[in-house]
Amino acid sequence: MTFSHENQPVKTRDMLIGALLRVPAHAIQRRIIEELNAAGFKGLSMPHMAVLRFPSPDGARPGVLAERAGVSKQAMNRLLGSLEDLGYLVRSDAPDEGRARVVHFTKRGRAAYAKALEVLRNIEVEWRDELGPEDFAKLKELLFRVWESPLVR
Amino acid sequence: MTFSHENQPVKTRDMLIGALLRVPAHAIQRRIIEELNAAGFKGLSMPHMAVLRFPSPDGARPGVLAERAGVSKQAMNRLLGSLEDLGYLVRSDAPDEGRARVVHFTKRGRAAYAKALEVLRNIEVEWRDELGPEDFAKLKELLFRVWESPLVR
DNA sequence: AGTTAATGGTAAACATAGTTTACTGAGGAC
């Protein structure tokens, strides 16, 4: 099977795993943002997705979120400040440790996160329709095995 | 099969396709940058990957690269300027059309791109070893079917 | 030809995002 890209026929063997993962991953991100904005969750943009993603940031420490996202604590803090200004979350002092802070969703933030999950589930339905149930399940299983492995650490 | 994430056991069914694609895609990007820098291709960072990726930018117009990457022509032009300063490519006037420009790799740029492909192929070998040849081929085939489909357009 | 409109690329102003460096305050080791 081939498809045409700028007049160069491209076959499966030419595609490397990098592009095969990157393109759909980005498409999904963009679509989530789009649909969130369309659903009235204004102000959310790509960088915010470093917070609003799996696993839920609710109850987490800023530093942990920074590490997960692969950015500095300062950068994450500004992102959190932006999301706080937009009304999606609040940072409060951790109950157990005086120097620590904890992130919690506001009602609006929880609703936005739920909407993002809903969009993702819709995307999964579309993929299942396209690939067929068995192949879609197989795809997720294979990706999960990669996730579990030391490959992505 | 489960794994532990911040003391919460997580099963396959909990993982949505967004995270399953995003995490390895990012890991691959970061590793390519790391290994390029380690191999002496200094100055390359994440944003540059919007140019140094499949398909090769060699011979392409700046505007086309901008559209591929999903950024404005101006943003792409600055990225290209940065890569030109670093010695990886040159922009010259298109031979056929006076207003147009064309991007071409320098020798160093071509070497960097080749190195990136080499890293990707090494990653594929690792994944093949982890999943087994059949399952790895199956994974690529499924991702390619997604790529071909209207899902990611 | 001459005028107008569309296109590829560029420049400048502005806003956002990220890193590095440096600081504050709490916790723990001794």
Place this chain on the structure above:
DNA sequence: GTCCTCAGTAAACTATGTTTACCATTAACT
């Protein structure tokens, strides 16, 4: 107590990206 580490923050700086505006070339139309 003192020393050291750790979580978070702040400020300066860099870069990245968008919007707005412009130039030059090409195409379209009369």
